[in-house]
Amino acid sequence: MFNRILIANRGEIALRVIRACRELGIETVAIYSQADRGSAYLDLADEAYCVGPAKSADSYLKVDRIISAAEVGNVEAIHPGYGFLAENAKFNDVCRQCKIDFIGPTPEAMNMLGDKNRARELARGAKVPVVPGSDGLIEDDNEAGRVAHEIGFPVLIKATAGGGGKGMRVAANELVLKTALGQARAEAEAAFGNSAVYLEKYVERPRHVEVQVIADHHANVVHLWERDCSTQRRHQKLIEESPAPNLPKEVRADMCDAAVRMIKHADYTNAGTVEFIVDQENNFYFIEVNARIQVEHPVSEMITGVDLIKSQIRVAAGERLPFRQKDIQANGCAIECRINAEDADHDFRPAPGKIKQLIVPGGMGVRWDSHVHAGYVVPPYYDSMIGKLIVHQPTRADAIDCMLRALRELRIEGICTTAPFHEKVLRQADFVEGWVDTSFVERTFQT
Numbered sequence: 323m324f325n326r327i328l329i330a331n332r333g334e335i336a337l338r339v340i341r342a343c344r345e346l347g348i349e350t351v352a353i354y355s356q357a358d359r360g361s362a363y364l365d366l367a368d369e370a371y372c373v374g375p376a377k378s379a380d381s382y383l384k385v386d387r388i389i390s391a392a393e394v395g396n397v398e399a400i401h402p403g404y405g406f407l408a409e410n411a412k413f414n415d416v417c418r419q420c421k422i423d424f425i426g427p428t429p430e431a432m433n434m435l436g437d438k439n440r441a442r443e444l445a446r447g448a449k450v451p452v453v454p455g456s457d458g459l460i461e462d463d464n465e466a467g468r469v470a471h472e473i474g475f476p477v478l479i480k481a482t483a484g485g486g487g488k489g490m491r492v493a494a495n496e497l498v499l500k501t502a503l504g505q506a507r508a509e510a511e512a513a514f515g516n517s518a519v520y521l522e523k524y525v526e527r528p529r530h531v532e533v534q535v536i537a538d539h540h541a542n543v544v545h546l547w548e549r550d551c552s553t554q555r556r557h558q559k560l561i562e563e564s565p566a567p568n569l570p571k572e573v574r575a576d577m578c579d580a581a582v583r584m585i586k587h588a589d590y591t592n593a594g595t596v597e598f599i600v601d602q603e604n605n606f607y608f609i610e611v612n613a614r615i616q617v618e619h620p621v622s623e624m625i626t627g628v629d630l631i632k633s634q635i636r637v638a639a640g641e642r643l644p645f646r647q648k649d650i651q652a653n654g655c656a657i658e659c660r661i662n663a664e665d666a667d668h669d670f671r672p673a674p675g676k677i678k679q680l681i682v683p684g685g686m687g688v689r690w691d692s693h694v695h696a697g698y699v700v701p702p703y704y705d706s707m708i709g710k711l712i713v714h715q716p717t718r719a720d721a722i723d724c725m726l727r728a729l730r731e732l733r734i735e736g737i738c739t740t741a742p743f744h745e746k747v748l749r750q751a752d753f754v755e756g757w758v759d760t761s762f763v764e765r766t767f768q769t
Contacts, residue, residue, distance in 0.1 A: 323639050324348055324399045324423070328392045329367070330413075331403030332382060334709060335615075337363040337693045339401045342631040351395035353388060355381035357701040363693045369395055376703045382406045385413050392422055399423035399638060401631075405705065408614040409436060425638040427613045431590045435611040439482040439520050445608040448587035450580045453478075453599070453607040455522035463500050469521050470499055476524040479503055481510035481517075485610070487557030488513040492524050527759040528599035530554065531566050531606065533581035534622040536593045536630065538637045543585050544645065545578045546622040546630075547652045552758045553747060555670065560740070560763065561747060562618035563657040564625050567718060567756025573604045582647075584611065593619075593634050599760075617660065617710070620691060624656035624714035655718040657725050659744040661692075661732070662706040666743035674702040678736035683728035687714045687721075690732075700737060708739070718756070722748055743767075 327343055328351040329336045336352060340363065343350045352367035357376035364370045371391040374381030381387070383406060392400055400417055402408040402425070415429040426432070435441045439459055445452050456469045459482060470477045470493070479502055481489025489510030491502035503519065511517035529552045537543040550566035551559045565574065581596035588611070595616050597609040619630045628650070637643065664670045680696045692709030694700070700708055711728055715721040729745050747753055750766060 323641075324397075324635065326351065326368075326395065326397045326399075327425070327635070328353065328388070328395055328397040328400045329403065330382070330388050330400050330407055331405070332358055332361075332704065333363075333693045334691055334707070335403035335405075335617075337366070338691060339403060339631055340366050342629065342635065346632060346635060348635070351391065351397055353382070353391050355703075357703055361693065362695055362698070371395065376701065378406065378704060385410075385416055388413075389416060389420055389422075393420070397422065399425055399635075401425040401635070402614065404614050404617055409612070411436060423638050425634050426592050427590050427594065431588055432613045435588060435590070435613050437482050438480060438610055439518070441610055442520075442608070444588055445584055448580075448583045450584050450608045451606060453522040453525060453609075456520045459518045459520050460503070463503060466499060466503055466521060467496055470496065473521070473523045476526070478522045478524040479506040479519050480522060481506060481514060481519055483510065483514040483516040483518070485612075489519065490557070525599055525601050525607070527761055528552075528601055529566070529758070530559075530597070530609075530760050531569065531577065531600050532595045532597040532612075532616075533578050534593070534595055534616070534619065534630070535581055535585050535590075536633055536637065536643065537585055537591050538643045539591055539640055540642050541586075542643045542646070543582050543590075544643060544647045544650055545582055546626045546628060546650055548574060548577060549618055549621050550758075551618065552760050553753070553762060554760055555763045557760075559618065559660065561657065561659050561744065562621050563655065563718075563721070564621045565652060565655065567758075569600070570604055573600070573606065577606050580606075580608070584608070592637050593630055617707070618658050620689060620710060620712045621656045621658050624689070624712060625652045625654060626650055627653075654714055654716045655721040656712060656714045657718075657721045658710055658712045659725065659729065660707050660740070661709040661711055661734070661744075662740045663700045663708050663737050664706050664740050665738040666740050667738075670740070672702060672706050673738040674700045674706075675737040676700075677734055679733060680735075681731065681733040683711070683731035685724075685728070687724055688728050689713070694734075708734075711741075722754065 352370040373387040411432040417424040493499035507517040534546040553561035689712040
Protein backbone atom coordinates (compact mmCIF):
# COMPACT_ATOMS: atom_id res chain seq x y z
CA MET A 323 0.00 0.00 0.00
CA PHE A 324 1.08 3.56 -0.65
CA ASN A 325 2.32 5.77 2.18
CA ARG A 326 1.75 9.15 0.52
CA ILE A 327 -0.50 10.31 -2.37
CA LEU A 328 -0.87 13.63 -4.19
CA ILE A 329 -4.34 14.67 -5.35
CA ALA A 330 -4.06 16.47 -8.69
CA ASN A 331 -7.43 18.17 -8.38
CA ARG A 332 -9.50 20.57 -6.30
CA GLY A 333 -12.81 20.97 -4.52
CA GLU A 334 -15.23 18.16 -3.80
CA ILE A 335 -13.28 15.32 -5.42
CA ALA A 336 -10.02 16.37 -3.74
CA LEU A 337 -11.76 16.26 -0.37
CA ARG A 338 -13.31 12.89 -1.23
CA VAL A 339 -9.87 11.41 -1.99
CA ILE A 340 -8.34 12.94 1.15
CA ARG A 341 -11.02 11.30 3.28
CA ALA A 342 -10.49 7.90 1.67
CA CYS A 343 -6.73 8.18 2.17
CA ARG A 344 -7.15 9.10 5.83
CA GLU A 345 -9.24 6.00 6.43
CA LEU A 346 -6.56 3.90 4.71
CA GLY A 347 -3.79 5.47 6.81
CA ILE A 348 -2.24 7.22 3.78
CA GLU A 349 -0.75 10.71 4.00
CA THR A 350 -1.93 13.23 1.40
CA VAL A 351 -0.47 16.14 -0.52
CA ALA A 352 -2.94 18.64 -1.97
CA ILE A 353 -2.42 21.25 -4.66
CA TYR A 354 -4.25 24.53 -5.12
CA SER A 355 -4.39 27.57 -7.33
CA GLN A 356 -4.20 31.10 -6.00
CA ALA A 357 -8.00 31.27 -6.31
CA ASP A 358 -8.33 28.26 -3.97
CA ARG A 359 -5.79 29.47 -1.43
CA GLY A 360 -7.26 29.23 2.06
CA SER A 361 -9.94 26.66 1.13
CA ALA A 362 -10.84 24.85 4.35
CA TYR A 363 -10.52 21.33 2.91
CA LEU A 364 -6.81 21.94 2.27
CA ASP A 365 -6.24 21.84 6.03
CA LEU A 366 -7.17 18.15 6.01
CA ALA A 367 -4.22 17.30 3.77
CA ASP A 368 -0.82 16.68 5.35
CA GLU A 369 0.78 19.18 2.96
CA ALA A 370 -0.49 21.58 0.30
CA TYR A 371 1.34 23.38 -2.48
CA CYS A 372 0.28 26.26 -4.72
CA VAL A 373 0.74 25.37 -8.38
CA GLY A 374 -0.13 28.68 -10.03
CA PRO A 375 -2.66 31.44 -10.75
CA ALA A 376 -6.43 31.08 -10.83
CA LYS A 377 -6.84 29.95 -14.43
CA SER A 378 -6.72 26.17 -14.70
CA ALA A 379 -4.41 26.40 -17.73
CA ASP A 380 -1.86 28.04 -15.45
CA SER A 381 -2.35 25.77 -12.44
CA TYR A 382 -4.39 22.55 -12.41
CA LEU A 383 -3.37 21.76 -15.99
CA LYS A 384 0.33 22.52 -15.49
CA VAL A 385 1.93 19.08 -15.61
CA ASP A 386 5.43 20.28 -14.71
CA ARG A 387 4.24 22.13 -11.60
CA ILE A 388 2.14 19.19 -10.43
CA ILE A 389 5.04 16.79 -10.88
CA SER A 390 7.30 19.21 -9.00
CA ALA A 391 4.80 19.28 -6.13
CA ALA A 392 4.73 15.47 -6.17
CA GLU A 393 8.52 15.27 -6.02
CA VAL A 394 8.81 17.87 -3.26
CA GLY A 395 6.01 16.12 -1.39
CA ASN A 396 7.80 12.78 -1.80
CA VAL A 397 4.65 10.95 -2.93
CA GLU A 398 4.44 7.48 -4.43
CA ALA A 399 1.21 7.98 -6.40
CA ILE A 400 -1.08 10.62 -7.89
CA HIS A 401 -4.87 10.49 -7.89
CA PRO A 402 -6.20 12.69 -10.74
CA GLY A 403 -9.86 12.82 -9.67
CA TYR A 404 -12.15 13.79 -12.55
CA GLY A 405 -11.77 16.61 -15.05
CA PHE A 406 -8.51 18.53 -15.55
CA LEU A 407 -5.80 15.91 -16.25
CA ALA A 408 -7.79 12.82 -15.26
CA GLU A 409 -7.98 11.46 -18.83
CA ASN A 410 -4.76 12.99 -20.13
CA ALA A 411 -2.60 10.12 -21.34
CA LYS A 412 0.48 12.35 -21.62
CA PHE A 413 0.24 13.30 -17.95
CA ASN A 414 -0.28 9.64 -17.12
CA ASP A 415 2.87 8.75 -19.05
CA VAL A 416 4.90 11.53 -17.39
CA CYS A 417 3.92 10.08 -14.02
CA ARG A 418 5.20 6.70 -15.18
CA GLN A 419 8.49 8.19 -16.39
CA CYS A 420 8.93 9.90 -13.03
CA LYS A 421 8.34 6.59 -11.21
CA ILE A 422 5.07 7.86 -9.72
CA ASP A 423 2.06 5.55 -9.86
CA PHE A 424 -0.99 6.98 -11.61
CA ILE A 425 -4.22 5.91 -9.90
CA GLY A 426 -6.12 4.97 -13.02
CA PRO A 427 -5.68 2.98 -16.23
CA THR A 428 -2.44 2.77 -18.22
CA PRO A 429 -1.57 5.50 -20.74
CA GLU A 430 -2.00 2.93 -23.51
CA ALA A 431 -5.56 2.05 -22.48
CA MET A 432 -6.36 5.72 -21.98
CA ASN A 433 -5.07 6.64 -25.44
CA MET A 434 -7.00 3.83 -27.10
CA LEU A 435 -10.30 4.55 -25.37
CA GLY A 436 -9.93 8.33 -25.55
CA ASP A 437 -10.27 8.10 -29.32
CA LYS A 438 -13.97 7.40 -29.82
CA ASN A 439 -13.49 5.92 -33.26
CA ARG A 440 -10.87 3.45 -32.00
CA ALA A 441 -13.10 2.70 -29.01
CA ARG A 442 -15.94 1.79 -31.39
CA GLU A 443 -13.64 -0.62 -33.19
CA LEU A 444 -12.64 -2.14 -29.87
CA ALA A 445 -16.31 -2.52 -28.92
CA ARG A 446 -17.02 -4.38 -32.14
CA GLY A 447 -14.12 -6.72 -31.35
CA ALA A 448 -15.60 -7.39 -27.92
CA LYS A 449 -19.03 -8.09 -29.49
CA VAL A 450 -20.50 -5.03 -27.81
CA PRO A 451 -23.31 -3.39 -29.84
CA VAL A 452 -22.44 -0.06 -31.46
CA VAL A 453 -24.70 2.44 -33.21
CA PRO A 454 -24.67 1.90 -37.01
CA GLY A 455 -22.28 4.38 -38.59
CA SER A 456 -19.10 4.96 -40.56
CA ASP A 457 -16.40 2.30 -40.40
CA GLY A 458 -13.81 4.94 -39.56
CA LEU A 459 -13.21 8.66 -39.70
CA ILE A 460 -14.99 10.74 -42.34
CA GLU A 461 -12.39 12.16 -44.70
CA ASP A 462 -14.57 14.29 -47.02
CA ASP A 463 -18.12 15.51 -47.53
CA ASN A 464 -18.87 13.08 -50.35
CA GLU A 465 -18.00 10.12 -48.13
CA ALA A 466 -20.20 11.59 -45.38
CA GLY A 467 -23.13 11.81 -47.80
CA ARG A 468 -22.67 8.23 -48.93
CA VAL A 469 -22.52 6.89 -45.37
CA ALA A 470 -25.51 9.00 -44.31
CA HIS A 471 -27.65 7.59 -47.12
CA GLU A 472 -26.59 4.05 -46.21
CA ILE A 473 -27.54 4.31 -42.53
CA GLY A 474 -30.40 6.76 -43.10
CA PHE A 475 -31.06 10.30 -41.91
CA PRO A 476 -31.01 11.79 -39.35
CA VAL A 477 -27.33 11.22 -38.56
CA LEU A 478 -25.07 12.36 -35.72
CA ILE A 479 -21.65 13.85 -36.43
CA LYS A 480 -19.27 13.18 -33.55
CA ALA A 481 -15.72 14.30 -32.80
CA THR A 482 -13.39 11.39 -32.19
CA ALA A 483 -11.68 13.29 -29.35
CA GLY A 484 -13.07 14.88 -26.22
CA GLY A 485 -16.61 14.92 -24.91
CA GLY A 486 -19.18 17.13 -23.22
CA GLY A 487 -21.17 17.48 -26.43
CA LYS A 488 -18.46 19.47 -28.22
CA GLY A 489 -17.94 18.59 -31.87
CA MET A 490 -21.40 17.03 -32.13
CA ARG A 491 -24.09 17.99 -34.65
CA VAL A 492 -27.33 16.39 -35.85
CA ALA A 493 -28.07 16.46 -39.59
CA ALA A 494 -31.60 15.73 -40.82
CA ASN A 495 -30.72 15.85 -44.53
CA GLU A 496 -27.80 16.15 -46.93
CA LEU A 497 -27.96 19.94 -47.14
CA VAL A 498 -27.69 20.30 -43.37
CA LEU A 499 -25.00 17.62 -43.28
CA LYS A 500 -22.47 19.69 -45.26
CA THR A 501 -22.86 22.72 -43.00
CA ALA A 502 -22.90 20.63 -39.82
CA LEU A 503 -19.69 18.83 -40.79
CA GLY A 504 -17.79 22.10 -40.98
CA GLN A 505 -19.23 23.30 -37.69
CA ALA A 506 -18.42 20.05 -35.89
CA ARG A 507 -14.86 19.96 -37.22
CA ALA A 508 -14.20 23.57 -36.27
CA GLU A 509 -15.59 23.12 -32.78
CA ALA A 510 -13.62 19.90 -32.25
CA GLU A 511 -10.39 21.53 -33.44
CA ALA A 512 -10.91 24.49 -31.10
CA ALA A 513 -11.81 22.33 -28.11
CA PHE A 514 -9.49 19.33 -28.53
CA GLY A 515 -6.92 20.23 -31.17
CA ASN A 516 -8.32 17.40 -33.30
CA SER A 517 -10.88 18.04 -36.04
CA ALA A 518 -11.50 14.37 -36.93
CA VAL A 519 -15.14 13.24 -36.93
CA TYR A 520 -17.18 10.15 -37.70
CA LEU A 521 -20.87 9.48 -38.38
CA GLU A 522 -23.49 7.53 -36.45
CA LYS A 523 -27.18 6.93 -36.97
CA TYR A 524 -28.99 9.46 -34.78
CA VAL A 525 -31.01 7.65 -32.15
CA GLU A 526 -33.96 9.86 -31.27
CA ARG A 527 -34.93 10.34 -27.63
CA PRO A 528 -32.46 7.81 -26.20
CA ARG A 529 -31.73 7.07 -22.59
CA HIS A 530 -28.17 7.48 -21.32
CA VAL A 531 -27.23 4.49 -19.17
CA GLU A 532 -23.71 3.73 -17.96
CA VAL A 533 -22.08 0.80 -16.18
CA GLN A 534 -19.53 1.25 -13.40
CA VAL A 535 -16.64 -1.20 -13.63
CA ILE A 536 -13.41 -1.83 -11.75
CA ALA A 537 -10.54 -4.11 -12.74
CA ASP A 538 -7.36 -5.10 -10.94
CA HIS A 539 -3.95 -6.12 -12.28
CA HIS A 540 -4.75 -9.81 -11.77
CA ALA A 541 -7.37 -10.16 -14.54
CA ASN A 542 -10.32 -9.66 -12.18
CA VAL A 543 -13.07 -7.40 -13.59
CA VAL A 544 -16.42 -6.69 -11.95
CA HIS A 545 -19.28 -4.30 -12.62
CA LEU A 546 -21.17 -2.37 -9.96
CA TRP A 547 -24.39 -2.28 -11.98
CA GLU A 548 -25.75 0.58 -13.99
CA ARG A 549 -26.67 4.23 -13.54
CA ASP A 550 -29.26 6.16 -15.51
CA CYS A 551 -27.93 9.61 -16.45
CA SER A 552 -30.66 10.64 -18.88
CA THR A 553 -31.67 13.76 -16.93
CA GLN A 554 -29.23 16.15 -18.54
CA ARG A 555 -29.10 19.52 -20.20
CA ARG A 556 -27.00 20.16 -23.29
CA HIS A 557 -25.12 16.91 -22.70
CA GLN A 558 -24.32 17.86 -19.08
CA LYS A 559 -25.71 15.46 -16.47
CA LEU A 560 -27.98 16.88 -13.78
CA ILE A 561 -29.43 13.87 -11.96
CA GLU A 562 -28.18 10.27 -11.85
CA GLU A 563 -29.79 7.22 -10.34
CA SER A 564 -29.42 3.48 -9.90
CA PRO A 565 -30.96 1.16 -10.82
CA ALA A 566 -32.15 2.57 -14.15
CA PRO A 567 -35.95 2.75 -13.95
CA ASN A 568 -38.11 0.69 -16.31
CA LEU A 569 -35.12 -1.18 -17.72
CA PRO A 570 -35.91 -4.88 -18.24
CA LYS A 571 -33.80 -7.22 -16.11
CA GLU A 572 -32.43 -9.10 -19.11
CA VAL A 573 -31.35 -5.84 -20.79
CA ARG A 574 -29.69 -4.72 -17.58
CA ALA A 575 -27.80 -8.01 -17.29
CA ASP A 576 -26.75 -8.00 -20.95
CA MET A 577 -25.52 -4.41 -20.73
CA CYS A 578 -23.45 -5.05 -17.60
CA ASP A 579 -21.95 -8.18 -19.18
CA ALA A 580 -21.10 -6.18 -22.32
CA ALA A 581 -19.33 -3.56 -20.19
CA VAL A 582 -17.17 -6.22 -18.56
CA ARG A 583 -16.31 -7.71 -21.97
CA MET A 584 -15.31 -4.27 -23.21
CA ILE A 585 -13.02 -3.64 -20.25
CA LYS A 586 -11.37 -7.05 -20.53
CA HIS A 587 -10.87 -6.62 -24.28
CA ALA A 588 -9.19 -3.24 -23.67
CA ASP A 589 -6.84 -4.73 -21.04
CA TYR A 590 -8.12 -1.96 -18.76
CA THR A 591 -7.32 -1.63 -15.06
CA ASN A 592 -8.75 0.50 -12.22
CA ALA A 593 -12.17 2.19 -12.17
CA GLY A 594 -13.96 3.21 -15.35
CA THR A 595 -17.39 3.71 -16.82
CA VAL A 596 -18.76 2.16 -19.98
CA GLU A 597 -21.48 4.40 -21.40
CA PHE A 598 -24.42 3.34 -23.56
CA ILE A 599 -27.49 4.82 -25.15
CA VAL A 600 -30.74 2.85 -24.99
CA ASP A 601 -33.41 3.36 -27.65
CA GLN A 602 -37.18 3.25 -27.24
CA GLU A 603 -37.19 -0.53 -27.84
CA ASN A 604 -34.52 -1.09 -25.12
CA ASN A 605 -31.76 -1.86 -27.60
CA PHE A 606 -28.48 -0.60 -26.15
CA TYR A 607 -25.44 0.72 -28.00
CA PHE A 608 -21.93 1.57 -26.84
CA ILE A 609 -20.97 5.27 -26.71
CA GLU A 610 -17.62 5.54 -24.96
CA VAL A 611 -15.50 4.61 -21.95
CA ASN A 612 -14.71 7.24 -19.34
CA ALA A 613 -11.27 6.23 -18.12
CA ARG A 614 -11.54 7.74 -14.65
CA ILE A 615 -13.79 7.98 -11.62
CA GLN A 616 -17.07 9.73 -12.42
CA VAL A 617 -18.79 12.62 -10.65
CA GLU A 618 -21.75 10.30 -10.05
CA HIS A 619 -19.78 7.42 -8.49
CA PRO A 620 -21.55 7.82 -5.09
CA VAL A 621 -24.75 6.42 -6.63
CA SER A 622 -23.00 3.08 -7.24
CA GLU A 623 -21.34 3.21 -3.83
CA MET A 624 -24.69 3.64 -2.08
CA ILE A 625 -26.41 0.66 -3.72
CA THR A 626 -23.42 -1.72 -3.46
CA GLY A 627 -21.58 -0.62 -0.31
CA VAL A 628 -18.28 -0.53 -2.23
CA ASP A 629 -15.99 2.47 -1.66
CA LEU A 630 -14.78 3.15 -5.18
CA ILE A 631 -12.02 5.60 -4.24
CA LYS A 632 -10.49 3.16 -1.78
CA SER A 633 -10.83 0.42 -4.38
CA GLN A 634 -9.02 2.59 -6.93
CA ILE A 635 -6.12 3.13 -4.55
CA ARG A 636 -5.86 -0.53 -3.60
CA VAL A 637 -5.90 -1.64 -7.22
CA ALA A 638 -3.21 0.90 -8.15
CA ALA A 639 -1.09 -0.44 -5.28
CA GLY A 640 -1.27 -3.90 -6.88
CA GLU A 641 -3.84 -5.47 -4.57
CA ARG A 642 -6.47 -7.91 -5.80
CA LEU A 643 -10.11 -6.94 -5.70
CA PRO A 644 -11.49 -8.31 -2.41
CA PHE A 645 -14.79 -9.26 -4.05
CA ARG A 646 -16.10 -11.15 -7.06
CA GLN A 647 -19.11 -10.44 -9.24
CA LYS A 648 -21.39 -12.66 -7.16
CA ASP A 649 -20.56 -10.53 -4.11
CA ILE A 650 -21.79 -7.29 -5.70
CA GLN A 651 -25.46 -6.99 -4.86
CA ALA A 652 -27.55 -3.94 -5.74
CA ASN A 653 -29.72 -2.88 -2.82
CA GLY A 654 -32.46 -0.27 -2.99
CA CYS A 655 -32.38 2.89 -5.08
CA ALA A 656 -29.93 5.80 -5.01
CA ILE A 657 -30.38 9.24 -6.61
CA GLU A 658 -27.83 12.04 -6.94
CA CYS A 659 -28.52 15.70 -7.70
CA ARG A 660 -25.61 17.85 -8.81
CA ILE A 661 -25.87 21.18 -7.02
CA ASN A 662 -24.37 23.84 -9.26
CA ALA A 663 -23.80 27.53 -8.62
CA GLU A 664 -26.04 28.50 -11.53
CA ASP A 665 -29.17 30.57 -12.08
CA ALA A 666 -31.65 28.15 -13.64
CA ASP A 667 -34.13 30.97 -14.29
CA HIS A 668 -31.65 32.71 -16.57
CA ASP A 669 -30.41 29.95 -18.86
CA PHE A 670 -28.33 28.35 -16.09
CA ARG A 671 -25.76 31.12 -16.17
CA PRO A 672 -22.91 30.71 -13.67
CA ALA A 673 -23.50 32.35 -10.29
CA PRO A 674 -20.18 32.60 -8.43
CA GLY A 675 -19.97 34.52 -5.20
CA LYS A 676 -19.84 34.23 -1.42
CA ILE A 677 -21.94 31.65 0.41
CA LYS A 678 -23.37 33.52 3.38
CA GLN A 679 -25.14 30.59 5.02
CA LEU A 680 -25.06 26.83 4.48
CA ILE A 681 -27.42 24.35 6.12
CA VAL A 682 -26.83 20.76 5.04
CA PRO A 683 -29.64 18.17 5.12
CA GLY A 684 -29.30 14.95 7.10
CA GLY A 685 -31.29 11.93 8.17
CA MET A 686 -31.20 8.27 7.24
CA GLY A 687 -29.88 7.61 3.75
CA VAL A 688 -28.78 11.20 3.00
CA ARG A 689 -25.23 12.05 1.90
CA TRP A 690 -23.74 15.46 1.09
CA ASP A 691 -20.41 15.47 -0.80
CA SER A 692 -19.02 19.00 -0.95
CA HIS A 693 -16.06 21.18 -0.02
CA VAL A 694 -18.04 24.41 0.46
CA HIS A 695 -18.99 26.07 3.74
CA ALA A 696 -20.47 29.30 5.03
CA GLY A 697 -18.09 32.08 4.05
CA TYR A 698 -16.69 30.14 1.07
CA VAL A 699 -16.33 32.17 -2.11
CA VAL A 700 -17.26 30.19 -5.23
CA PRO A 701 -14.65 31.22 -7.83
CA PRO A 702 -15.66 31.96 -11.43
CA TYR A 703 -12.77 30.04 -12.97
CA TYR A 704 -13.87 26.40 -12.68
CA ASP A 705 -16.82 24.06 -13.11
CA SER A 706 -19.88 25.42 -11.33
CA MET A 707 -20.64 22.28 -9.31
CA ILE A 708 -20.37 23.00 -5.58
CA GLY A 709 -21.80 19.79 -4.15
CA LYS A 710 -23.63 16.54 -4.69
CA LEU A 711 -26.73 15.55 -2.75
CA ILE A 712 -27.23 11.79 -2.69
CA VAL A 713 -30.01 9.72 -1.14
CA HIS A 714 -30.41 5.96 -0.74
CA GLN A 715 -33.74 4.34 0.09
CA PRO A 716 -35.41 0.91 -0.29
CA THR A 717 -37.52 1.95 -3.31
CA ARG A 718 -37.37 4.58 -6.02
CA ALA A 719 -40.54 6.24 -4.73
CA ASP A 720 -38.96 6.46 -1.28
CA ALA A 721 -35.77 7.88 -2.80
CA ILE A 722 -37.67 10.60 -4.65
CA ASP A 723 -39.55 11.58 -1.48
CA CYS A 724 -36.31 11.60 0.50
CA MET A 725 -34.53 13.73 -2.11
CA LEU A 726 -37.37 16.25 -2.20
CA ARG A 727 -37.21 16.54 1.58
CA ALA A 728 -33.42 16.89 1.51
CA LEU A 729 -33.55 19.55 -1.22
CA ARG A 730 -36.01 21.57 0.88
CA GLU A 731 -33.67 21.31 3.88
CA LEU A 732 -30.61 22.36 1.89
CA ARG A 733 -30.08 26.09 2.33
CA ILE A 734 -27.33 27.86 0.43
CA GLU A 735 -27.71 31.61 0.81
CA GLY A 736 -25.77 34.30 -1.00
CA ILE A 737 -25.67 32.65 -4.44
CA CYS A 738 -28.11 31.03 -6.84
CA THR A 739 -28.03 27.24 -7.10
CA THR A 740 -29.82 24.58 -9.11
CA ALA A 741 -31.49 23.05 -6.02
CA PRO A 742 -34.93 24.61 -6.76
CA PHE A 743 -34.74 23.37 -10.35
CA HIS A 744 -34.05 19.83 -9.14
CA GLU A 745 -37.23 20.01 -7.06
CA LYS A 746 -39.22 20.86 -10.19
CA VAL A 747 -37.69 17.93 -12.06
CA LEU A 748 -38.40 15.42 -9.29
CA ARG A 749 -42.06 16.48 -9.18
CA GLN A 750 -42.57 16.17 -12.94
CA ALA A 751 -44.78 13.22 -13.90
CA ASP A 752 -42.44 11.68 -16.48
CA PHE A 753 -39.56 11.67 -14.01
CA VAL A 754 -41.71 10.19 -11.23
CA GLU A 755 -42.84 7.42 -13.57
CA GLY A 756 -39.27 6.80 -14.80
CA TRP A 757 -39.82 7.74 -18.45
CA VAL A 758 -36.95 10.15 -19.02
CA ASP A 759 -34.71 10.45 -22.08
CA THR A 760 -31.83 12.80 -22.84
CA SER A 761 -34.13 15.47 -24.33
CA PHE A 762 -36.49 15.42 -21.33
CA VAL A 763 -35.18 18.61 -19.67
CA GLU A 764 -35.12 20.74 -22.82
CA ARG A 765 -38.50 19.37 -23.95
CA THR A 766 -40.20 19.82 -20.58
CA PHE A 767 -38.63 23.00 -19.26
CA GLN A 768 -37.64 24.63 -22.57
CA THR A 769 -34.16 25.50 -21.29
